[in-house]
Amino acid sequence: MDILSLSRIDEELDSFEVAALCFLCQDVLNRKRLESVREGRELFLRLREKDLLKNSHFLSQLLITIHREDLLSYLETDSRQPEQESNPQTDASPALSQYRMLLYQVSEDVTQENLNKMKFLLSNKLAKGRLDLCTTALGVLAEMERQNCLSEQTLEVLEETLMECDAQLAMKIKQYRTGGFLSRETVPHINQRGNNPQTPVRPSVTVTQPSCEDGERLFTDSDPVFPSDSIGYYPMTHNPRGWCLIINNEHFETDELTNRPGTEKDKSAIESVFSRLGFKVKVFDNLTAAKMLKVVEDLGKMNHFDADALVVCVLSHGEIGCVFGVDGGKVTVRSLTFPFTSGECRSLAGKPKLFFIQACQGSGYQRGMSPAVSPEQTEGRGTFESDAGPVQSIPSDADFLIGMATVEECKSFRNTKEGSIYIQELCRQLERAGTRENILTVLTCVNSEVSKGEYLYHKQMPEPKYTLTKKLVLPFI
Structure with a gap:
């Protein structure tokens, strides 16, 4: 060589x-x-x-x-592998x-x-x-x-x-x-x-x-037979782990989209938990659609060889298949993830890329009943709003996880004082079990807790979608 x-x-x-x-x-x-x-x-x-x-x-x-x-x-x-000898350990x-x-x-x-x-x-x-x-x-x-x-x-x-x-x-x-x-x-x-x-x-x-004889395989009756666990874990060895990008859209420039009070709580919670998990956190507030695309494209062009993973969090309005910039422009989820595919960003090939998106996936509501609440009971506690918009397109590329705040065609909810239901629960579960549990177990706990609540007389059901090829545990640094 x-x-x-x-x-x-x-x-x-x-x-x-x-x-x-x-x-x-x-x-x-x-x-x-x-x-x-x-x-x-x-x-x-x-x-x-x-x-x-x-x-x-x-x-x-x-x-x-x-x-x-x-x-x-x-x-x-040579395209041909060396011939196999009876003893493979040859010079x-x-x-x-x-x-x-x-x-x-x-x-x-x-x-x-x-x-x-x-x-x-x-x-x-x-x-x-x-x-x-x-x-x-x-x-x-x-x-x-x-x-x-x-x-x-x-x-x-x-x-x-x-x-x-x-x-x-x-x-x-x-x-x-x-x-x-x-x-x-x-x-x-x-x-x-x-x-x-x-x-x-x-x-x-x-x-x-x-x-x-006859191709039989031998096992002992005293031992259970487990299939080989060839999945393994994504290595988490670098400090810092990599970048955590937060796009936080709160103040919108168009009358069609209302402002999103409470999102600053989500931004703070994400920044806190992923900093403790060893990520370098970068926050961008109130980006137009064009600037959102520019930010992710620039991040995709960086060298990530010394990183273990990538995290991108988008907090905004949206609708099926896209999220909104503050100018009302639409950004598809595919365009957010594409700069980090293995073909576009080779230094992230084989590494987990996590996207958490707080947005609706439609204008419908999930059915659910809750007792009537008097105005006195909500005083000083904030009210629930919906983030009309979402994200549907899932890339076929490996090692992606996209955590959605809700299932398709339904709205997600945000408390104007305490932050969104999904992001707040996600950060709580990462704090509690993220350092020892596979990320999919963590997201299942998020699903369970969010699904128990009732918001504006309706329910919310988060939905993770993934193409991960290994188990992922995010230990604190």
């Missing part, structure tokens, strides 16, 4: 990704030599010295494993070991809460000073190996520790020990002429089990 391609890949890797690559290379490079590696080019030099970069096959495996498929375009190789075509991939996959699925539990449970087995320096699950696993507490033949301590934190992860270790680990390894074809990756081959699944 040429130095220029390796240099370009090195420029795109952050310190966490370099550490992950070093961990994955511990079976082919001396651990002592890897301890001093801090940058990708240092690792590549060591791999070249061992003749492990004769072709791009091994490096492709590494990049795919750490979910940096976007860097494969820098590689040039001509080195392969990542199943053991190393198992540990990496486990590390991806360890939440911050479970990482803290692991360190506590291992404190009587590992040197505490060294353990305190570990800030990631991968670091803990590497430290276990360094102190001879973990190896391909000795997985019991790791399995016992994970059993106290996450039974499914512990089951992965047990499946590996009994020969039933499911590999997610894959190597896509690379187009040599165009230097662009072809459609990636989906991960192949290989199962290693004791051989049986």
Whole structure:
């Protein structure tokens, strides 16, 4: 492989990704030599010295494993994969070991809460000073190996520790020990002429089990059989996590659209919770339709390689398929999300992009009855208004989530003093459970709480729509 391609890949890797690559290379490079590696080019030099970069096959495996498929375009190789030998770990075509991939996959699925539990449970087995320096699950696993507490033949301590934190992860270790680990390894074809990756081959699944006649598979009666959890988690390793953009339209310039008192409460709540979640928050107030488009287009052109995710919140009026600028101009949801698709913003490819939109999806009301309320009961508490407008178009691109305040053809509600029903509940649920629960679980709780209320004699039902490909947990920094 040429130095220029390796240099370009090195420029795109952050310190966490370099550490992950070093961990994955511990079976082919001396651990002592890897301890001093801090940058990708240092690792590549060591791999070249061992003749492990004769072709791009091994490096492709590494990049795919750490979910940096976007860097494969820098590689040039024959469209044919190296022939499979009886022993895949050859000098001509080195392969990542199943053991190393198992540990990496486990590390991806360890939440911050479970990482803290692991360190506590291992404190009587590992040197505490060294353990305190570990800030990631991968670091803990590497430290276990360094102190001879973990190896391909000795997985019991790791399995016992994970059993106290996450039974499914512990089951992965047990499946590996009994020969039933499911590999997610894959190597896509690379187009040599165009230097662009072809459609990636989906991960192949290989199962290693004791051989049986007639294709039978062996399981023990004492153990439940779980399907392999190949979903995994989106990595949340950067500080800051990325950008949180808030477009807050309150004062409208057209008589057809009323002002939106109470929206400043939503803006403050969003700014507070996503700042605590580690995002850089940028607020734009009272934008016209053209300026709304300009803001998202400019954000899409930025470099997001050092980000884990993107959050965009739009607080405005709207109608089916669009939101309104303060000038009454319409902005479709598709035009809001398009600048961040993988084709337009490669630095966000494979990363979650969250859109939360406080707006109606039509002019209708959801049926529901509530007791009559006297004027005295509402005095000083604000009144409920509807945000007439919405968002319907859902992009087919992967890794998007669009949280809608209400279902299609119905209005959403905002309290003129306390803020909108949906955004306020969303922020409450993120505060309560966002650091340990999958985002879809959080949004289900939002649905449940909002659906219990009655507003202007009517109901409201939020609706998340998503194309996420992994679980997403947003830990506080």
